[in-house]
Amino acid sequence: xxxxxxxxxxxxxxxxxxxxxxxxxxxxxxxxxxxxxxxxxxxxxxxxxxxxxxxxxxxxxxxxxxxxxxxxxxxxxxxxxxxxxxxxxxxxxxxxxxxxxxxxxxxxxxxxxxxxxxxxxxxxxxxxxxxxxxxxxxxxxxxxxxxxxxxxxxxxxxxxxxxxxxxxxxxxxxxxxxxxxxxxxxxxxxxxxxxxxx
Numbered sequence: 676x677x678x679x680x681x682x683x684x685x686x687x688x689x690x691x692x693x694x695x696x697x698x699x700x701x702x703x704x705x706x707x708x709x710x711x712x713x714x715x716x717x718x719x720x721x722x723x724x725x726x727x728x729x730x731x732x733x734x735x736x737x738x739x740x741x742x743x744x745x746x747x748x749x750x751x752x753x754x755x756x757x758x759x760x761x762x763x764x765x766x767x768x769x770x771x772x773x774x775x776x777x778x779x780x781x782x783x784x785x786x787x788x789x790x791x792x793x794x795x796x797x798x799x800x801x802x803x804x805x806x807x808x809x810x811x812x813x814x815x816x817x818x819x820x821x822x823x824x825x826x827x828x829x830x831x832x833x834x835x836x837x838x839x840x841x842x843x844x845x846x847x848x849x850x851x852x853x854x855x856x857x858x859x860x861x862x863x864x865x866x867x868x869x870x871x872x873x
Contacts, residue, residue: 826861
Protein backbone atom coordinates (compact mmCIF):
# COMPACT_ATOMS: atom_id res chain seq x y z
CA UNK A 676 0.00 0.00 0.00
CA UNK A 677 1.43 3.44 -0.83
CA UNK A 678 2.51 5.32 2.31
CA UNK A 679 -0.05 8.11 1.82
CA UNK A 680 -2.88 5.60 1.55
CA UNK A 681 -1.61 3.67 4.57
CA UNK A 682 -1.49 6.90 6.62
CA UNK A 683 -5.02 7.78 5.47
CA UNK A 684 -6.28 4.40 6.63
CA UNK A 685 -4.58 4.78 10.04
CA UNK A 686 -5.84 8.35 10.47
CA UNK A 687 -9.34 7.37 9.42
CA UNK A 688 -9.51 4.71 12.12
CA UNK A 689 -10.83 1.18 12.19
CA UNK A 690 -13.97 1.95 10.13
CA UNK A 691 -11.86 3.32 7.29
CA UNK A 692 -9.66 0.19 7.39
CA UNK A 693 -12.74 -1.99 7.06
CA UNK A 694 -14.08 0.01 4.12
CA UNK A 695 -10.67 -0.09 2.44
CA UNK A 696 -10.32 -3.85 3.09
CA UNK A 697 -13.80 -4.45 1.62
CA UNK A 698 -12.92 -2.47 -1.50
CA UNK A 699 -9.55 -4.18 -1.93
CA UNK A 700 -10.90 -7.68 -1.41
CA UNK A 701 -13.49 -7.17 -4.15
CA UNK A 702 -10.65 -6.12 -6.48
CA UNK A 703 -8.53 -9.10 -5.39
CA UNK A 704 -11.45 -11.40 -6.24
CA UNK A 705 -11.13 -10.06 -9.78
CA UNK A 706 -7.42 -10.98 -9.87
CA UNK A 707 -5.97 -7.50 -9.18
CA UNK A 708 -2.41 -8.11 -7.89
CA UNK A 709 -1.84 -4.50 -6.86
CA UNK A 710 -4.99 -4.62 -4.74
CA UNK A 711 -3.70 -7.85 -3.18
CA UNK A 712 -0.41 -6.17 -2.24
CA UNK A 713 -2.33 -3.33 -0.60
CA UNK A 714 -4.70 -5.72 1.16
CA UNK A 715 -1.72 -7.79 2.30
CA UNK A 716 -0.14 -4.71 3.88
CA UNK A 717 -3.45 -3.81 5.53
CA UNK A 718 -4.36 -7.20 7.04
CA UNK A 719 -1.06 -9.04 7.58
CA UNK A 720 -0.49 -7.38 10.99
CA UNK A 721 -3.93 -8.22 12.43
CA UNK A 722 -3.75 -11.74 10.94
CA UNK A 723 -0.33 -12.39 12.46
CA UNK A 724 -1.47 -11.01 15.83
CA UNK A 725 -4.50 -13.30 15.92
CA UNK A 726 -2.58 -16.35 14.74
CA UNK A 727 0.23 -15.65 17.23
CA UNK A 728 -2.27 -15.61 20.12
CA UNK A 729 -3.68 -18.99 19.06
CA UNK A 730 -0.52 -20.80 17.92
CA UNK A 731 1.90 -19.14 20.40
CA UNK A 732 5.08 -20.21 18.57
CA UNK A 733 6.36 -17.23 16.50
CA UNK A 734 7.84 -19.34 13.67
CA UNK A 735 4.65 -21.40 13.33
CA UNK A 736 2.58 -18.20 13.52
CA UNK A 737 4.56 -16.78 10.58
CA UNK A 738 3.97 -19.96 8.56
CA UNK A 739 0.24 -19.97 9.31
CA UNK A 740 0.01 -16.25 8.46
CA UNK A 741 1.58 -16.90 5.07
CA UNK A 742 -0.81 -19.82 4.50
CA UNK A 743 -3.78 -17.60 5.38
CA UNK A 744 -2.67 -14.82 3.03
CA UNK A 745 -2.13 -17.32 0.22
CA UNK A 746 -5.58 -18.75 0.91
CA UNK A 747 -6.93 -15.18 0.85
CA UNK A 748 -5.61 -14.72 -2.71
CA UNK A 749 -7.11 -18.05 -3.85
CA UNK A 750 -10.47 -17.78 -2.09
CA UNK A 751 -11.16 -14.05 -2.49
CA UNK A 752 -13.98 -14.74 -4.99
CA UNK A 753 -15.89 -16.52 -2.19
CA UNK A 754 -16.07 -13.31 -0.11
CA UNK A 755 -19.63 -12.01 0.18
CA UNK A 756 -19.71 -8.33 1.31
CA UNK A 757 -23.37 -8.79 2.23
CA UNK A 758 -22.43 -11.24 4.99
CA UNK A 759 -19.84 -9.13 6.81
CA UNK A 760 -16.67 -7.11 6.47
CA UNK A 761 -13.59 -8.25 4.61
CA UNK A 762 -11.48 -7.88 7.74
CA UNK A 763 -13.83 -10.14 9.73
CA UNK A 764 -13.79 -12.67 6.89
CA UNK A 765 -9.98 -12.68 6.70
CA UNK A 766 -9.65 -13.00 10.48
CA UNK A 767 -12.12 -15.91 10.44
CA UNK A 768 -9.90 -17.65 7.85
CA UNK A 769 -6.89 -16.95 10.07
CA UNK A 770 -8.54 -18.26 13.22
CA UNK A 771 -9.65 -21.48 11.53
CA UNK A 772 -6.21 -22.10 10.08
CA UNK A 773 -4.51 -21.38 13.43
CA UNK A 774 -6.84 -23.73 15.31
CA UNK A 775 -6.22 -26.43 12.70
CA UNK A 776 -2.46 -26.02 13.20
CA UNK A 777 -2.78 -26.31 17.00
CA UNK A 778 -4.95 -29.43 16.70
CA UNK A 779 -2.55 -30.98 14.22
CA UNK A 780 0.42 -30.25 16.48
CA UNK A 781 -1.38 -31.74 19.50
CA UNK A 782 -2.30 -34.89 17.56
CA UNK A 783 1.28 -35.28 16.32
CA UNK A 784 2.61 -34.76 19.85
CA UNK A 785 0.20 -37.35 21.25
CA UNK A 786 1.24 -39.86 18.56
CA UNK A 787 4.90 -39.24 19.42
CA UNK A 788 4.20 -39.70 23.14
CA UNK A 789 2.35 -42.98 22.48
CA UNK A 790 5.24 -44.22 20.34
CA UNK A 791 7.75 -43.19 22.99
CA UNK A 792 5.78 -45.03 25.69
CA UNK A 793 5.66 -48.14 23.51
CA UNK A 794 9.37 -47.92 22.79
CA UNK A 795 10.29 -47.63 26.51
CA UNK A 796 8.40 -50.68 27.81
CA UNK A 797 10.88 -53.10 29.32
CA UNK A 798 10.79 -56.47 27.58
CA UNK A 799 10.59 -58.89 30.52
CA UNK A 800 9.43 -61.91 28.55
CA UNK A 801 8.97 -61.41 24.85
CA UNK A 802 7.15 -64.71 24.28
CA UNK A 803 4.66 -64.02 27.08
CA UNK A 804 4.09 -60.50 25.75
CA UNK A 805 3.45 -61.78 22.23
CA UNK A 806 0.98 -64.39 23.47
CA UNK A 807 -0.81 -61.81 25.60
CA UNK A 808 -0.94 -59.33 22.74
CA UNK A 809 -2.36 -62.02 20.45
CA UNK A 810 -5.07 -62.84 23.01
CA UNK A 811 -5.90 -59.15 23.43
CA UNK A 812 -6.16 -58.69 19.65
CA UNK A 813 -8.47 -61.67 19.41
CA UNK A 814 -10.59 -60.32 22.27
CA UNK A 815 -10.84 -56.89 20.62
CA UNK A 816 -11.65 -58.54 17.27
CA UNK A 817 -14.48 -60.54 18.89
CA UNK A 818 -15.83 -57.41 20.56
CA UNK A 819 -15.64 -55.48 17.27
CA UNK A 820 -17.62 -58.27 15.62
CA UNK A 821 -20.43 -57.63 18.12
CA UNK A 822 -20.88 -54.07 16.82
CA UNK A 823 -23.23 -53.23 13.99
CA UNK A 824 -21.49 -52.97 10.62
CA UNK A 825 -21.92 -49.18 10.63
CA UNK A 826 -20.49 -48.81 14.15
CA UNK A 827 -17.56 -51.11 13.33
CA UNK A 828 -16.80 -49.15 10.15
CA UNK A 829 -16.78 -45.80 12.00
CA UNK A 830 -14.71 -47.09 14.94
CA UNK A 831 -12.21 -48.80 12.64
CA UNK A 832 -11.69 -45.67 10.52
CA UNK A 833 -11.20 -43.50 13.61
CA UNK A 834 -9.12 -45.75 15.86
CA UNK A 835 -7.23 -48.00 13.49
CA UNK A 836 -6.84 -45.74 10.48
CA UNK A 837 -6.41 -42.52 12.49
CA UNK A 838 -9.16 -40.39 10.92
CA UNK A 839 -10.87 -37.59 12.85
CA UNK A 840 -14.64 -37.75 13.32
CA UNK A 841 -15.02 -35.11 10.61
CA UNK A 842 -12.82 -37.10 8.21
CA UNK A 843 -14.80 -40.27 8.96
CA UNK A 844 -18.01 -38.37 8.17
CA UNK A 845 -16.56 -37.11 4.88
CA UNK A 846 -15.25 -40.55 3.95
CA UNK A 847 -18.60 -42.20 4.62
CA UNK A 848 -20.61 -39.27 3.17
CA UNK A 849 -22.57 -38.95 6.40
CA UNK A 850 -23.47 -36.02 8.66
CA UNK A 851 -20.94 -35.44 11.45
CA UNK A 852 -23.66 -35.92 14.10
CA UNK A 853 -24.51 -39.37 12.73
CA UNK A 854 -20.87 -40.42 12.89
CA UNK A 855 -20.52 -39.10 16.44
CA UNK A 856 -23.61 -41.06 17.51
CA UNK A 857 -22.29 -44.26 15.89
CA UNK A 858 -18.92 -43.78 17.53
CA UNK A 859 -20.43 -43.11 20.96
CA UNK A 860 -22.71 -46.16 20.78
CA UNK A 861 -20.00 -48.37 19.30
CA UNK A 862 -17.42 -47.36 21.90
CA UNK A 863 -19.94 -47.94 24.71
CA UNK A 864 -20.59 -51.47 23.40
CA UNK A 865 -16.87 -52.10 23.05
CA UNK A 866 -16.23 -50.90 26.59
CA UNK A 867 -18.94 -53.22 27.92
CA UNK A 868 -17.58 -56.14 25.92
CA UNK A 869 -13.94 -55.53 26.87
CA UNK A 870 -14.89 -55.06 30.52
CA UNK A 871 -16.61 -58.46 30.55
CA UNK A 872 -15.16 -61.86 29.91
CA UNK A 873 -13.63 -62.87 26.60
